[in-house]
Structures are given as structure tokens and as C-alpha cells.
Amino acid sequence: MSAVMRLGYVQLRVTDLEEARNHYSNTLGMEVVHEEPGKLWLKCWDEWDHHSLVIEEGGVGLVKLGYKVDSPEALADFERRSQQFGATVGRFSEGENLKVGDGVRITLPSDHTLELYTDMEFAGTETGAINPEAWPRNIRGVGTHWIDHALISVDEPALVERFMSECLDFRSAERAVVSMEDPELLGSWMTCGESPHDLAFIKGPNNKLHHFAYHLEDWSSILKAGDIFSMDDVPIDIGPTRHGITRGTTIYFFDPAGNRNEVFAGLGYRAQKDFPTITWTSDQLAKGIFYHARELNEGFTTVFT
Amino acid sequence: MSAVMRLGYVQLRVTDLEEARNHYSNTLGMEVVHEEPGKLWLKCWDEWDHHSLVIEEGGVGLVKLGYKVDSPEALADFERRSQQFGATVGRFSEGENLKVGDGVRITLPSDHTLELYTDMEFAGTETGAINPEAWPRNIRGVGTHWIDHALISVDEPALVERFMSECLDFRSAERAVVSMEDPELLGSWMTCGESPHDLAFIKGPNNKLHHFAYHLEDWSSILKAGDIFSMDDVPIDIGPTRHGITRGTTIYFFDPAGNRNEVFAGLGYRAQKDFPTITWTSDQLAKGIFYHARELNEGFTTVFT
Amino acid sequence: MSAVMRLGYVQLRVTDLEEARNHYSNTLGMEVVHEEPGKLWLKCWDEWDHHSLVIEEGGVGLVKLGYKVDSPEALADFERRSQQFGATVGRFSEGENLKVGDGVRITLPSDHTLELYTDMEFAGTETGAINPEAWPRNIRGVGTHWIDHALISVDEPALVERFMSECLDFRSAERAVVSMEDPELLGSWMTCGESPHDLAFIKGPNNKLHHFAYHLEDWSSILKAGDIFSMDDVPIDIGPTRHGITRGTTIYFFDPAGNRNEVFAGLGYRAQKDFPTITWTSDQLAKGIFYHARELNEGFTTVFT
Amino acid sequence: MSAVMRLGYVQLRVTDLEEARNHYSNTLGMEVVHEEPGKLWLKCWDEWDHHSLVIEEGGVGLVKLGYKVDSPEALADFERRSQQFGATVGRFSEGENLKVGDGVRITLPSDHTLELYTDMEFAGTETGAINPEAWPRNIRGVGTHWIDHALISVDEPALVERFMSECLDFRSAERAVVSMEDPELLGSWMTCGESPHDLAFIKGPNNKLHHFAYHLEDWSSILKAGDIFSMDDVPIDIGPTRHGITRGTTIYFFDPAGNRNEVFAGLGYRAQKDFPTITWTSDQLAKGIFYHARELNEGFTTVFT
Known part of the structure; x- marks a missing residue:
């Protein structure tokens, strides 16, 4: 790794x-x-x-x-x-x-x-490292566990994939290409460890963010998050739903400035070194992204910040 | 890693x-x-x-x-x-x-x-590596995803921990000791990647298995598994419940020969290299193992195969 | 009742x-x-x-x-x-x-x-009435439990509500009106028992169906249903999501002919005789219908069969 | 009803x-x-x-x-x-x-x-009756929805069943008997509406309570409740698990005085007037009560308050 x-x-x-x-x-x-x-x-x-x-x-x-x-x-x-x-x-x-x-x-x-x-001041988790509770008794709102990954937009996905691979030892867990015949890269979900993605990118304008994501425990936590977004007037972009890519469950939503966030749950697989990289072809890519709707909403490919 | x-x-x-x-x-x-x-x-x-x-x-x-x-x-x-x-x-x-x-x-x-x-013949997953479904349409029974980890019993936990660490680069995500004053090791949950444990061991007879575990998607999959165990007359040792250690949700059960299996769900945390190792003291260890019951059933420390 | x-x-x-x-x-x-x-x-x-x-x-x-x-x-x-x-x-x-x-x-x-x-030939449930399992061991596909309710479109909601109430003893658990000042009825969710709705109707063309719904166990069953819809190429209208009205979780989808179906889960409340009827005003009605999106998709008010 | x-x-x-x-x-x-x-x-x-x-x-x-x-x-x-x-x-x-x-x-x-x-002062729910949220934004602890039913112990179950049926129009959704040959009644789960039970009783000392139960949304809420019981040092009697009887998911636990409470989730079925009453025989009754463990813990039949 x-x-x-x-x-x-x-x-x-x-x-x-x-x-x-x-x-x-x-x-x-x-x-x-x-x-x-x-x-x-x-x-x-x-x-x-x-x-x-x-x-x-x-x-x-x-x-x-x-x-x-x-x-x-x-x-x-x-x-x-x-x-x-x-x-x-x-x-x-x-x-x-x-x-x-x-x-x-x-x-x-x-x-x-x-x-x-390599160094950031150590703070410790809220549950601590000695006989910890499973989660903090007085959790607030959605109670996000940790920031998990980011998806950015890049003009040349193949170039960025090569950089991340050759320079930083990232591996592609999943890749989107035009078709099995035309291997032009449309997006890549790259991991530095076992998670399906630590940095992902799709074709789009350079130096832009599509979203960054918070880990939640499971599909029920995703529902609770969605409910809270409704109570707190947080605009939801899409979800709750499942991704085909990573198999994770998800809601995309926006912060008040318009930056897209995600809550994400699910250990779809452990992307070990011998993990057989998954390929999505453009005709199935919408299903890969939103497994239930099987079509991209307009915002997905147009809203970056 | x-x-x-x-x-x-x-x-x-x-x-x-x-x-x-x-x-x-x-x-x-x-x-x-x-x-x-x-x-x-x-x-x-x-x-x-x-x-x-x-x-x-x-x-x-x-x-x-x-x-x-x-x-x-x-x-x-x-x-x-x-x-x-x-x-x-x-x-x-x-x-x-x-x-x-x-x-x-x-x-x-x-x-x-x-x-x-380093090599085993490649077979591929049942959903494949090209535009895969989220899970196999005709899944059978519990539908276990993969074998995830094993817990063995060892006479000298500290010695085995040192071996796994020094020789195989495993790290302890969680450790059970007698008390904060008496650091005698009672068990260790060791990882070779990001998972909370790939090999765990507790004090007990040498060369014995406590259980090996299958990964499931989430707490709802654990319920479905428990229901099927009841339908199929599979003896349940304990569960459904949550572990304090790893925060995973679980059922322990036995195969017809008496070997203990586990179904296990939950990405409690990503045990990266700087993960602050968690310590459980013996007075809280039962809670660490069975977070709800907070006491060990008799079988836990006596049945090994 | x-x-x-x-x-x-x-x-x-x-x-x-x-x-x-x-x-x-x-x-x-x-x-x-x-x-x-x-x-x-x-x-x-x-x-x-x-x-x-x-x-x-x-x-x-x-x-x-x-x-x-x-x-x-x-x-x-x-x-x-x-x-x-x-x-x-x-x-x-x-x-x-x-x-x-x-x-x-x-x-x-x-x-x-x-x-x-009053009479239909008795068939018995698949799990039977003597020491039944919790669900059938060999459940197929989504495994819908029962048909639960229907939502129809009617030109004069107030008239239909009066009919169902005066002639058939249905009660309104939830009602949609223009505003607190303008009580014109836009829809009504009526119960004959304790369920939030056995027959619901919204303003629209007469003699048309909006959807009929199947009961599922919970939010996790809704996810599994959505996954199967994707595998089986069933068009999803909306969901998975929660309704504000009834608090149930849901997916709307279509049969191959274009009739809208729903899978629905959740015992939001028991609509007993003294249940305080809930009122939705038109400015909040989209949230009442799709609690997360808070806007109606085009199909909701245009596709009837 | x-x-x-x-x-x-x-x-x-x-x-x-x-x-x-x-x-x-x-x-x-x-x-x-x-x-x-x-x-x-x-x-x-x-x-x-x-x-x-x-x-x-x-x-x-x-x-x-x-x-x-x-x-x-x-x-x-x-x-x-x-x-x-x-x-x-x-x-x-x-x-x-x-x-x-x-x-x-x-x-x-x-x-x-x-x-x-027939009358108790009306207070209204916390979410209100006009455009209500799905649940209160600032829910506390387990967040129980409502008190749902009670299980009492009675010396003569058949007599109490006859009383509840003849005098108060309750119906038995599920009944426990010695065997299909010996119809002696051991317990009955009686409903006054559509819920599987509003008052249940099992054979035991007169004028005693086995437990009363709170409704929760689903199996995930049951897990959250169990976690909070552990954090708050609430003694758990059994669970999380599923009941065969009613199919509900459950935790039994005790208040500080020793009164048994339950959190209960699941709309197993709607016990309408023509619901085919379910019979449990004593050889399968433990499975009916605790569907996963398939044996009664000692407390179940001995602890009443």
C-alpha cells in the first residue's frame, strides 16, 4: 500500500x-x-x-x-x-x-x-482510547465519524491517474472508460489503503471540487442524516441511494456556500493490492454513480466549486 | 502497512x-x-x-x-x-x-x-469486474461476502503479539490488559491493513481456534443471518449484538462439527498506522467483547476447537 | 373503527x-x-x-x-x-x-x-399459523409482505373524503389543504383501521390510479428492493426516501405496463380514533410527500394510470 | 375491533x-x-x-x-x-x-x-399536527415513540383470555398452548385493534407485571437503544433479538427499581378481524419468544414485579 x-x-x-x-x-x-x-x-x-x-x-x-x-x-x-x-x-x-x-x-x-x-497535533477521538464507548453519548446532529475521501474534477483523468499512481502509490479500485473498446479514462476512484477511494476524480474543469465525504455507520445512519437535512433546510443534491461504484450508500448535499458534501456508508470491499480493478463503461456509468436512478441528475456533471 | x-x-x-x-x-x-x-x-x-x-x-x-x-x-x-x-x-x-x-x-x-x-488461482468475484451489480441477484442463505479474520487462543499473548509485530508487521488496533497498572496482555486484535483485525488472539490453550468470521454488509444483514440460523437450526452462541472492541455487530454460531463461526459487520474505524491503539482493562473487558450484555457467556472462554 | x-x-x-x-x-x-x-x-x-x-x-x-x-x-x-x-x-x-x-x-x-x-377463499400465509418462521426461508426477489394501500386521483377530494367518511367510516389521518386560511382539500390519507392509510387520494383526473403499495419490513428492505429494481431493470420513479406524510420509507416504481407501484415500510403511528389529524399546507406539501427532496418530481402529479 | x-x-x-x-x-x-x-x-x-x-x-x-x-x-x-x-x-x-x-x-x-x-387532557405530540417533522430534531436518549403494550402474568390464562374477549372485545393474535393435542393455554397475545398485542399474558403469579414496551422505529433503533443502555449502565435482560411471536425486534431491560421494560419494533402484521390466529406449542415456545437463542433465559419466567 x-x-x-x-x-x-x-x-x-x-x-x-x-x-x-x-x-x-x-x-x-x-x-x-x-x-x-x-x-x-x-x-x-x-x-x-x-x-x-x-x-x-x-x-x-x-x-x-x-x-x-x-x-x-x-x-x-x-x-x-x-x-x-x-x-x-x-x-x-x-x-x-x-x-x-x-x-x-x-x-x-x-x-x-x-x-x-507527516505530523498534526494529536487530539484523540471523543470516545478515547481506554475502554471506549461505541460512539459519543451526546452526539450532535448527523454525527459524522470522519472525513473519508474527496472527488475532484480534472481535465485529463489519465494524466492525474498516472501521477497518483507513479508518484504517490495510489491504486485505482474502479475506473470509468468510454467503452471496452475505447479505453479513454473518464474517471478513477483511487485508494492509498484498503478503502475503495481516498481520492477520486472525474473529467471536468481543473482545480475544482465535486464533493468531499463523511463516513457514517450504515444505511440507517444515512436515513437519519437525510431527515436532519430536511429539518435543517440543507439542500439535498441526490439520495438517499446507493452507488454502484464502491457499493456505498450516500446522500449528496450542499453547505450554505454551495460546496457539495456527501455522507457515505458501507464497506463495499477491502481494496487490497490484488483487488481486481472494476471497470465501468460510459453506457453503464450512470448506474455506477446512482445505482437506483440509473441516470445522472443535471447537477452531477455541472456543479463544481 | x-x-x-x-x-x-x-x-x-x-x-x-x-x-x-x-x-x-x-x-x-x-x-x-x-x-x-x-x-x-x-x-x-x-x-x-x-x-x-x-x-x-x-x-x-x-x-x-x-x-x-x-x-x-x-x-x-x-x-x-x-x-x-x-x-x-x-x-x-x-x-x-x-x-x-x-x-x-x-x-x-x-x-x-x-x-x-503470494499466489492463488484467480477466480473473480461473482459480480465480476465490469459494470458489476451491487451483489449477486440470486444470493443464497446468509450470503456471506468474504472471510474476514480469525480469533485464536494462545498461551502467551504477549509473545505472539511480539512475533506478529516483529516478523510480519502486524499492528495492534486494540489490546486487552489486566489493568492500567498491570500491563499483562490478555488479548490483542491485530491488523495487517486498515481493518480493525486480521488476526486476533486471546489467552487460552495453544493451537486452538476461537472463531473465524465472515463479513456482512450491516446490522440488518446480521438480523437476516440470525433469522436464517433459526430456520436452519444453527446453534447461536451469542448475538445479535455489538462488540465494544472494533464496534462491529456480530453473531457467534457453530458449524455442525462445533467450530465457531462469526458473521461480522461494520467499519468501526480505519486502523491506519497512526491509529491510537485502544486498551481494554479486564474489569471492562466483558463490555468490550459483548457491548450490550456486558458479561461473557460461559462458552466464550471455554469452547475452542 | x-x-x-x-x-x-x-x-x-x-x-x-x-x-x-x-x-x-x-x-x-x-x-x-x-x-x-x-x-x-x-x-x-x-x-x-x-x-x-x-x-x-x-x-x-x-x-x-x-x-x-x-x-x-x-x-x-x-x-x-x-x-x-x-x-x-x-x-x-x-x-x-x-x-x-x-x-x-x-x-x-x-x-x-x-x-x-366479506368472503374470499382462505389460503393461509406461506409461513402458516403453527409455530411459524419469521419469514419464508426461500423468499423470492423483493419478498413483498402484503398489499397495503392505494392512492387514487379524484377531481373533488372533499367530496370523496365526505363519502368515505359518511358511508364507509374511514377517517382522515392526514389531510393536505391549500393553506391554514384556505381549507380547500388537495388530498386525504384515510384509514379504516390503525394504519395511516388504507385509501388515499389527491386532486387529479377521476377514475385514475396513482399507485398501490406493498408493505416491507423496514428501511433496509427498501434498500434491498431498490437494488433488485436496478438488477431487474425496473424503472424507479423516486426513492429510496421517506414520506413526511405517514413517515413511511418508500420507493415508487413502475410495472412494465406503466402502472405505478410502491414499496413502503414503517409504522409511523397507530391512527386510532382519537389520533389528531395532521394537516399539510400546500407550501409544505412537497416536503410532506418527499421528505428529503422537498420538491415533487414531474411525474408525481402527471403520471396516473 | x-x-x-x-x-x-x-x-x-x-x-x-x-x-x-x-x-x-x-x-x-x-x-x-x-x-x-x-x-x-x-x-x-x-x-x-x-x-x-x-x-x-x-x-x-x-x-x-x-x-x-x-x-x-x-x-x-x-x-x-x-x-x-x-x-x-x-x-x-x-x-x-x-x-x-x-x-x-x-x-x-x-x-x-x-x-x-374515555378522556385524558390532550397535549399534542412533540412534532405537532401541522406540517410535522418526521421526528423531533432534539430527541433525547433512546427517543421512545410511545408505550405500546404490556405483558402480565396470570395464574389462569384461559380465564383471562375469556374475560378480555367476552367483556372487552380483545382478540388473540397469537396463543401458546401445551401442544396441538393438549390445548391448555400458556399465554395469549391479545389485540384491541390491528397491533399484534395490546395486552399479553403468560402463566405465572397473579397481579404481576412481566414488562411493558415502548415502540421504536426499526431494528437500527433497537441497536441504538442497546448501545445507550450500555453507556447508561441499564441492565439488559435479553437482546437485541427478534421475537418469533409478533416477529418484532426487541430488547428487554430493567429500570433501576427492577421493573422490566422493553423496546420493540416492527409491524409484523396487521391483526385484522380475520387474522388467522397463530398457535405456538410448548416445544417451540422458546423459539417463539426468543427467535434467535431458541431458549428462555432464567429470568424470563421468574422475574415479575
Whole structure:
């Protein structure tokens, strides 16, 4: 597997910080762990690092993604390989990102900013590491467990897939192509561990976010989330439904600024190194994305932030 | 992570092959992929290798466990480290295990036989790798997805934990100790990837099996499994319930020969390299094991095969 | 409560009998209990009367609904009251409907044909009445439990509500009106027992069916149904989702002829005689109907059969 | 159906009022709607009458059960029939029970006190009757929906069944007998509406309570309840599991005084007037009660309060 462990943080722009606080904290149940004028840091109850979401007021859309790496040696290796690939690569220092150590900043071929780092201040999960309860007794709102993955849009999926594979040891668990005869890549769901996807991308404008996703326990948690979205006037994009891709169950919805979020449940499979990569052809891709509706809603391929 | 990918096969003895066939095939839904006099090979619908369970008639209990490794280099390295640890280590050849390539046979400090291998004939999952359905339309019985982990009993947990860690790069996601003051190890739930456990062990007689477990989708699948166990007269040991350890939901039950099986659901967490290991103290251990009952049934600590 | 016990049968037209057989039997899991050229009779596994669905080839749409009454005295009383109301009322004889006894045929103010009867040949449920299993071991497809209710469209909802209340002792569990100031009735969900609805109607063309619904166990059964619809190429209209009205969880889908079906789960409440009727106002009605999307899809108010 | 609508209130003794308040309010989520020294009145969020539980300090066990009747005429009829049966019957006046109108007090042949009444002050559900949410946004603890039924122990089940049937129009949905040859009644699950049971009884000491039960939405709510019981140190008697009888899913647990409660989910069937009564024979009765374990735990037949 890759020495990249996970999507460690998402940094977003929002139009109104207080609306965002309400959405991510009261509705989704994250905790605000730090704040400064115009900026919030939040974590989910089951995450052990200091934060997983950074929100800054002003506009809408993705600022950058942070992926945590398991050793400085691996970090240096990823840096070297990314440079050799021809990507723009730089170093950032401890403190540039609150509570985050030194790291490497990579501009993906799709212009997205990816930060790799090995250290973030340890906070511990809300249930703790000694005789823990199964979940926090006073869970809030949806009670999201952790930030799980992101889906971005890229102009050249094949190029980004090659980068992620050659430079960062990601593997494709599932791939969308035009047809079995025409292997042009339309999207790829890539993993750095056993999860079906830690970073996914589909063809679209560069440097844009389609959504980032929170893990929930199961299909019943998805229903509860949907109910709360209705109570809290959160716009739902689609769902509850199942994905064909990853087999996960899902709701897509929007934060008040218009950034798309997902709640996602289901351990469809363990994407080990010998996992036989799944191929979706464009004629079946809508079923792959929304397994029940079997057609894409208009927003899916047009709304990016 | 470890170059060990997963528990690839379990080899068991049963008293009656036809009863076992009925249990593992009709009740649990595995497919018999090969048979010879006195012996059956089976796989689950979502496994891609040739088989994951080998059953041989005669007696009861565990013969051996096979773990799949991702490269010959890693295999050789595990062999070398195991020898240095002082374990009994040997090589086995392609064909000694049906459809399995060359490998390394290790006798654990607990006398269990562990086989490491890199190749098993590829069979593909029942849903396939091109535009797959979410699950097989004509699923049978419980419809187990895959064999997920095993729990064995060992006389010296600390020694086995050290072996698995030093020689095979397993990490402990959760550990049971006497108390925060007395760190004597009572059990350990070790992972080679992101799953909470690929091999777990608790203090008990050497070379014995507590249970091996099948992955199911969620808590509702656990209910359906329990219902089918009742219809098919399968003895249930405990459950449906939740584990505190791993947070998974579960039923323990027995095959007709008396080997304990488990159906297990739930992605409690992703046990990445920086996962803060959870400690259970003996006064809370019953809650850790059976989160609702908070007491161990008699069988839990006495029935091994 | 009313002496009407339940929606006992639905009689439908379909364009192709074999496609309908496949849909209602293989996909939904009903059993074909009788057939004649151009006509099928089916029942669900948990229904104890001879059949609950009659399908006749030729066209599409609702032929009639049958409601079972608990005594001949009540039947005669309903007949008398319906006549006094001014409805067209007639008698039908045993044998006119296969396995159904004598009864009363009423033309509702909305031109729908409603048949009331007290006797249908007893068949027994598939699990039986002595030490029954919780569900049939070899359930097929979606495994629908029973036909639960129908939603029809009527030109004058207030008139139909008055008829059902005054003549048949139905009560409104939930009602949709223009606003708290303008009490014009847009729809009514009426019960003859404790269920939230045994017959519902919304404003629309007379003598048309919106859908009829099957009971399923819970939200997880709804997911399984949706998955099977995808595997079997059944067009889904909407769902899985929750209704605000009744709080039930649901998928709307179509049979091959275009008749809308529903799978429905959830005992939202017991609509006893003192149940405080719920009012939905038109500005919130979309949320009442599709609790998550909070908007009506185009089909909802345009597709009737 | 019967003019009895439902189990309207349960009156209990507890050893410690504050412990009971914590249990019924914080853990189960009922609201304390009135209190006086030594006494609490509570309701669930989805109940519309003033209260459904009365708790008085001093001892343990059932004081009485109140069943709500739909009209004064029916009340008078039940009174007359109960007298004719030979039961001890009296009248009580408005105000004797807080917020409850005049009524009839019956001593069952099993010495239990049953109060019938037609009026209790209306409170409304927590979600209200105008454009209601599916459930209260700020639900507390388990979030029980309503008190659903009670199971009492009686020395002569056949006599009590005859009383409930002849005097109060209850019907038996399920019955337990010694065997198909020996029809001695061991227990009966009786309904006054469509629910599988509004009052059930099994053979045991007179004037004792086995448990009373709260309705929850589904099997996932049962899991959540079990988790909270563990967090709140509530002793679980058995479960989560399924009943064969009623097919409902369940946990039995105890309040701090030792009164047994149940959380119960599932609309197994609608027990209409022509429902074919289910018979359980004593050799299969354990499976009927605990469908998975298929054996009774010791407490089931020995712990009554």
C-alpha cells in the first residue's frame, strides 16, 4: 500500500462563516476546535488528529487537500518522484498550517493543491482510547465519524491517474472508460489503503471540487442524516441511494456556500493490492454513480466549486 | 502497512462433510468450488481468489490459516525474520495446497500453523469486474461476502503479539490488559491493513481456534443471518449484538462439527498506522467483547476447537 | 373503527401478461395462485386470502379496488348509506370475482369502482399459523409482505373524503389543504383501521390510479428492493426516501405496463380514533410527500394510470 | 375491533424516584409533564395525551394499567359485561387520576387492576399536527415513540383470555398452548385493534407485571437503544433479538427499581378481524419468544414485579 494514509484535511472557502459553522457543527456534528477571525478549524468525533476541515470566509470552493503520510522518508520520496514527474512541488514549514508540521506542497497536473505532511497535533477521538464507548453519548446532529475521501474534477483523468499512481502509490479500485473498446479514462476512484477511494476524480474543469465525504455507520445512519437535512433546510443534491461504484450508500448535499458534501456508508470491499480493478463503461456509468436512478441528475456533471 | 494482505484461507476439520457442505453452502451461501473425497474447497461470492475455506472430514478444529502476501520479496523477508525470531519455519511448494503457489509455513509461538503465500488461482468475484451489480441477484442463505479474520487462543499473548509485530508487521488496533497498572496482555486484535483485525488472539490453550468470521454488509444483514440460523437450526452462541472492541455487530454460531463461526459487520474505524491503539482493562473487558450484555457467556472462554 | 378491514385486492390492466408475471412474481416475489388466458391472480407470502392482485391483459390502468368488510351486516349498512349518499351502488354475486363471495359494487364520486365483500377463499400465509418462521426461508426477489394501500386521483377530494367518511367510516389521518386560511382539500390519507392509510387520494383526473403499495419490513428492505429494481431493470420513479406524510420509507416504481407501484415500510403511528389529524399546507406539501427532496418530481402529479 | 383503543397509561412503583426520572427521561427520552412529591407523570414524544406513565416512589411493581376507550357508551357496555362476567367493577371520578376523566375500574380474574377511561387532557405530540417533522430534531436518549403494550402474568390464562374477549372485545393474535393435542393455554397475545398485542399474558403469579414496551422505529433503533443502555449502565435482560411471536425486534431491560421494560419494533402484521390466529406449542415456545437463542433465559419466567 501507499505510505499515504488518508485524506487528512480539506480546506474550503465559504461565503458566510457563521452559516458554515452552523452547517458543519450543528447539522453535521463536527466540533470547532479552533477559530480565528474569518477562519474555523473543525474535527469529527472519531478523528484523532487536531482537525480535518479548515474553513475560510470569502467565496466558495476548494483551497487545498491535505493527505497524511506515515514517515518523513516516504514524504521525501513522494517529493522526489513528483518533481521527476514534472509537477510543481514545494516545501511548507511547520506552522504554515495550524498544528501541522513540515510538508510538501504539490500542484497536481489538474492544478489542485495537494499537501503532504507527516505530523498534526494529536487530539484523540471523543470516545478515547481506554475502554471506549461505541460512539459519543451526546452526539450532535448527523454525527459524522470522519472525513473519508474527496472527488475532484480534472481535465485529463489519465494524466492525474498516472501521477497518483507513479508518484504517490495510489491504486485505482474502479475506473470509468468510454467503452471496452475505447479505453479513454473518464474517471478513477483511487485508494492509498484498503478503502475503495481516498481520492477520486472525474473529467471536468481543473482545480475544482465535486464533493468531499463523511463516513457514517450504515444505511440507517444515512436515513437519519437525510431527515436532519430536511429539518435543517440543507439542500439535498441526490439520495438517499446507493452507488454502484464502491457499493456505498450516500446522500449528496450542499453547505450554505454551495460546496457539495456527501455522507457515505458501507464497506463495499477491502481494496487490497490484488483487488481486481472494476471497470465501468460510459453506457453503464450512470448506474455506477446512482445505482437506483440509473441516470445522472443535471447537477452531477455541472456543479463544481 | 504490512505486506500481508489478508486472511486468505482457513482450513478446518469437521466430523461430517455433508453436514458441513450444507452449513457452509446452503446456510452461509459459500460456493463449493472443488471437491475430492473427504474434502471440500469453498469461496464466498465477493472473493476473487479460488477459495477461502478448506474443509476436511475427520474430527473438529483448525488445521491451519493461510495469509496472502503481496510479493515474493516480502515473503522471503517474513521467512527470514521468523527464523531469526526462533520460530519453526519451512517452505511448501506449489500444489501442496490446491491452486496455491509456493509459500512459507510458520509455526507460531502458540503452535498454530500459519501459511504465507503470494499466489492463488484467480477466480473473480461473482459480480465480476465490469459494470458489476451491487451483489449477486440470486444470493443464497446468509450470503456471506468474504472471510474476514480469525480469533485464536494462545498461551502467551504477549509473545505472539511480539512475533506478529516483529516478523510480519502486524499492528495492534486494540489490546486487552489486566489493568492500567498491570500491563499483562490478555488479548490483542491485530491488523495487517486498515481493518480493525486480521488476526486476533486471546489467552487460552495453544493451537486452538476461537472463531473465524465472515463479513456482512450491516446490522440488518446480521438480523437476516440470525433469522436464517433459526430456520436452519444453527446453534447461536451469542448475538445479535455489538462488540465494544472494533464496534462491529456480530453473531457467534457453530458449524455442525462445533467450530465457531462469526458473521461480522461494520467499519468501526480505519486502523491506519497512526491509529491510537485502544486498551481494554479486564474489569471492562466483558463490555468490550459483548457491548450490550456486558458479561461473557460461559462458552466464550471455554469452547475452542 | 370501520368495519372495512383492508384493501383486499387490486385489479389492473397491463399491456403484456408475461412481462407482468415476471415483474410481480420474480421481482416482487408474489405467487401466481391462479391463471386463465389473459389473466393472472397473485398473492403475497404474508397474505392469508386467496389473492390480492388480479391482472388482465389489455391496456394499462386500474380496473377496480376490493375492500374486505368484517360482516354481512356491515356490508348491507355500507350499501344503504352509499345509496343514500347518492352513489351508484349494485350487488355482485359469488363467482363474479374468482374465489370471492357476494358483495357490493360502488361507483365512487370520482368514478372509481370499489367492491366491498366479506368472503374470499382462505389460503393461509406461506409461513402458516403453527409455530411459524419469521419469514419464508426461500423468499423470492423483493419478498413483498402484503398489499397495503392505494392512492387514487379524484377531481373533488372533499367530496370523496365526505363519502368515505359518511358511508364507509374511514377517517382522515392526514389531510393536505391549500393553506391554514384556505381549507380547500388537495388530498386525504384515510384509514379504516390503525394504519395511516388504507385509501388515499389527491386532486387529479377521476377514475385514475396513482399507485398501490406493498408493505416491507423496514428501511433496509427498501434498500434491498431498490437494488433488485436496478438488477431487474425496473424503472424507479423516486426513492429510496421517506414520506413526511405517514413517515413511511418508500420507493415508487413502475410495472412494465406503466402502472405505478410502491414499496413502503414503517409504522409511523397507530391512527386510532382519537389520533389528531395532521394537516399539510400546500407550501409544505412537497416536503410532506418527499421528505428529503422537498420538491415533487414531474411525474408525481402527471403520471396516473 | 374493540372500542378499546390502546394501553393509555402504566402506573408503576419504584424504589427511588430520582433514579426512575433519570431512567425514563434521560435514557428513554420521555418528558416529565407533571410532578408532585413522590410522584412523576411522563409522556413520549409521539403520544398526544397528557401522559402515559405514572411513577410513584415506594417499592417496585405494577400498580395498574389504563386502557383508553373510544366512547362513553362503549365504556358503559364494558362495565356491564364485566359485571356480568363476575369481575369486581367500580367507577372512578374525574380527578382521581390526574388529567383523566371518569372511568371504570376492573379487577381482572388475575387480580390486576385495569382502568378504562374515555378522556385524558390532550397535549399534542412533540412534532405537532401541522406540517410535522418526521421526528423531533432534539430527541433525547433512546427517543421512545410511545408505550405500546404490556405483558402480565396470570395464574389462569384461559380465564383471562375469556374475560378480555367476552367483556372487552380483545382478540388473540397469537396463543401458546401445551401442544396441538393438549390445548391448555400458556399465554395469549391479545389485540384491541390491528397491533399484534395490546395486552399479553403468560402463566405465572397473579397481579404481576412481566414488562411493558415502548415502540421504536426499526431494528437500527433497537441497536441504538442497546448501545445507550450500555453507556447508561441499564441492565439488559435479553437482546437485541427478534421475537418469533409478533416477529418484532426487541430488547428487554430493567429500570433501576427492577421493573422490566422493553423496546420493540416492527409491524409484523396487521391483526385484522380475520387474522388467522397463530398457535405456538410448548416445544417451540422458546423459539417463539426468543427467535434467535431458541431458549428462555432464567429470568424470563421468574422475574415479575
